[in-house]
Amino acid sequence: AQSVAQPEDQVNVAEGNPLTVKCTYSVSGNPYLFWYVQYPNRGLQFLLKYITGDNLVKGSYGFEAEFNKSQTSFHLKKPSALVSDSALYFCAVRSLADRGSTLGRLYFGRGTQLTVWP
């Protein structure tokens, strides 16, 4: 079965410092990986995705993520955190092995609450 793990429920970082939000996955076949962000009382917004190609993916708001196939990880990073980055972050995965009745499945992690303090 496909799954996503976000090992940290909470990440705290000071403004201006680099941040990392971790994500590991388990899928059969090659993965499509996504990061979404949820601000308070809002729906999720797309940040970035890895489909194929360069392992370092750049996304919205200065975020980037590095795909590491050997470690089955897709950690979200930002060189310099802002207070406005404080939000709930979700990693999600789709598997190229999904076919037929599972073709549209998307698997989310439990989310990581990022708090950036001034």
Add this chain to the structure above:
Amino acid sequence: EAQVTQNPRYLITVTGKKLTVTCSQNMNHEYMSWYRQDPGLGLRQIYYSMNVEVTDKGDVPEGYKVSRKEKRNFPLILESPSPNQTSLYFCASSLGVDRGIYNEQFFGPGTRLTVL
């Protein structure tokens, strides 16, 4: 404005009273999906639809029904709600799965449902 809309945004109901949460998108997306968000569990997929008249189960379909009669609408039906269906529900849409390419999803604002 491109968007996914959900109604109602907030709903308090009682056990067993049938309800429908509507979802509509104006982006001509083929793919639509429903999720529930619960503390400590993240988002779990309930049902999804690859296109009109095509629906499939997600992780937690029990107690829910969906239909996709039109491309823009994907209502979620709870025929006999129970307290364990108290949750925050999100509808999402995206372009279709084309030759294995998965596109990012656009999410609605959420519907907070309480079942007493």
